[in-house]
Amino acid sequence: MTMTKDEVLAEFRDAGALLEGHFILSSGLRSPVFLQKMFIFQDPVRTARLCKALAEKATAAFGKIDVVVSPAVGGIVPGYETARQLGAKAIFVEREDGRFQLRRGFQIPEGARVLMVEDIVTTGLSSRECIDAIRQHPGTLVGAACLIDRSNGKAEIGTTLVSLAQLDIPAYPADALPPELAALPPVKPGSRGLGA
Numbered sequence: 001m002t003m004t005k006d007e008v009l010a011e012f013r014d015a016g017a018l019l020e021g022h023f024i025l026s027s028g029l030r031s032p033v034f035l036q037k038m039f040i041f042q043d044p045v046r047t048a049r050l051c052k053a054l055a056e057k058a059t060a061a062f063g064k065i066d067v068v069v070s071p072a073v074g075g076i077v078p079g080y081e082t083a084r085q086l087g088a089k090a091i092f093v094e095r096e097d098g099r100f101q102l103r104r105g106f107q108i109p110e111g112a113r114v115l116m117v118e119d120i121v122t123t124g125l126s127s128r129e130c131i132d133a134i135r136q137h138p139g140t141l142v143g144a145a146c147l148i149d150r151s152n153g154k155a156e157i158g159t160t161l162v163s164l165a166q167l168d169i170p171a172y173p174a175d176a177l178p179p180e181l182a183a184l185p186p187v188k189p190g191s192r193g194l195g196a
């Protein structure tokens with residue numbers, strides 16, 4: 001079943017996942033809004049609703065998918081659930097010496113049709129890094145999917161990206177903060193740069 005942008009946002013709102021404050025994003029940009037996707041993923045039923053809609057959108061855009069590859073940590077749960085809905089395998093890349101790699105013996109079979117699944121896209125940096133890692137293996141990357149594209153369609157990831165919702169959320173370089181944001185203490189919720 002398709003979901004409208006309002007229905008997707010309602011899932012985030014109902015999960016308490018729409019946070020306001022001063023956040024340091026994975027890219028280093030600062031934002032007054034953070035989508036705490038883990039508040040979605042702690043509820044398997046809510047996660048399944050969203051990922052079913054994402055799987056349907058990905059199938060419509062890209063056809064059959066054999067393997068879903070996601071960037072850890074945030075991509076693991078939606079990657080798994082989207083793969084379950086697609087009847088595909090679910091594997092993930094994680095950082096080794098700061099770079100995303102397939103570890104743990106994960107492999108992509110020759111000829112496999114691969115979908116990259118991300119939770120949230122802001123600048124697309126994590127997606128591009130995940131795709132670079134995928135392209136070092138056999139198989140064909142057919143496209144990418146995410147729950148929320150908060151670049152409003154502007155992020156360039158080098159392949160077609162489908163999302164459940166595109167949002168236009170402001171993000172600023174640290175040296176160009178609006179005063180109301182500069183007045184709040186910054187917090188960094190994600191995993192990039194934490195010893196990775």
Ligand SMILES: O=P(O)(O)OC[C@H]1O[C@H](OP(=O)(O)OP(=O)(O)O)[C@H](O)[C@@H]1O
Pocket residue numbers: 025026027071072073074075118119120121122123124125126127189190191192
């Ligand atoms: O499009 P981008 O600018 O790369 O931003 C989005 C990325 O940021 C978050 O990951 P983060 O690195 O914060 O770590 P996490 O997945 O462990 O939450 C999120 O899960 C995306 O992967």
Ligand SMILES: O=C(O)c1cc(=O)[nH]c(=O)[nH]1
Pocket residue numbers: 024025026027033034035036037074120121122123150190
């Ligand atoms: O850009 C990010 O790091 C980011 C933004 C967001 O809203 N949610 C998230 O988990 N990461």
Ligand SMILES: [Mg+2]
Pocket residue numbers: 071072073074075126
């Ligand atoms: Mg992430």
